[in-house]
Amino acid sequence: MAAPRDVTSLKQLVLGRKDVQDLSDNEAELPPDLMTVNMGPSHPAMHGTVRIVLTVDGERIVKGDVQPGYLHRCFEKESEYATYTQVFPYTDRLNYVSPMINNVGWAMAVEKLMGLTQLPKRIEYIRTIVSEMSRITDHLTCVGASAMELGAFTAFLYFLKAREWLYELLEKVSGARLTHSYVRVGGVAKDLPENFNADLTYWSRACSTTTRFSATAWPASAR
């Protein structure tokens, strides 16, 4: 990129272009120089921290150098110094809207290495049920947040309400609302609570009704 020679061209470089009425006839073309813009690591349009070094040609992005790593939590290095059971709380936090699935994934990996292939049927059912609940909370978050990005903030709130019911149910199961640490190598921490079957039936119906109703809160263009 050519170095700016004076204040005017510096302005032009920073702003990308002059106002149309200020352009003289021989300047009718937009400046052809590429510009480098830093986006992030913390930017209002981003939900996490990631830095993107953008090379822009006017409004058009011609190159983006994505630089992740600002949220790296050294999961692997920390786990090197933990026992197999102590790793479960870390896996909760890998994706904190579906911690049960990460719990189960870790438990299955350890069991595979141990050669533990036969688990009681009840364990498999409990793990599947809580994983499915976790999957639904994850989808509710993902779809709800996507709707919010499209401008349907009300739908997002309905989705989070539905998610909260499942969180409460998972809290009854594990004792923690968000980071459950419920699964263990070879099983789960404790049995399902009383009336779990009735609660799950009731609240999953409520979730289904709420999310269907919330569709009316989406803008017509996104429906």
Add this chain to the structure above:
Amino acid sequence: MSQKVLDALKQHHASAIELTESAHGDEIAWVKRDQLVQVATWLKNDPAMLFDAPVFCTCIDRLDWRPVGVPPSQAWNESKPRFEVCYQLRSQKHRHRVRLKVAVPEQDARCPSLAGIWPAFDWQERETFDMYGIRFDGHPDLRRIYLYEEFVGYPLRKDYPKEKRQPLVRRDDLPINPIKAEK
């Protein structure tokens, strides 16, 4: 499960395959380093293989590692290379999987890059380089992905201490600036 992949590998690339093993339901093929790209290209393009999904690439640091169950009296091959670079591959068409492993010695921590064959390995190899210091020959843009350029060492190597800190900003609560101390 995917034994037929290992059999085909041994049949077509007998000179490139050092060893094949199956453990815990996974099929593993040890590939000679200088023939990795050739084997990988074949795995991707051969109609019976069609490995179109690069799952992950990582490295195993075997520093001071002993296999479980081998008594100390029994000789363990100390000359085994320190690093194992792993490529996990999957075919969505044939629904089979295979893991390629390359032995990489510590003194010459290099491995051919597969980013040219499966572009998804680009960032994975950058992470492996960042964390283990394996240099991938032929990689289009090999630089640290998570850590900053000034970082010294490779944090996921087993001899990198967990407590070590390398802040870019001066921290009065730390005794010395570790970056300056290293240089």
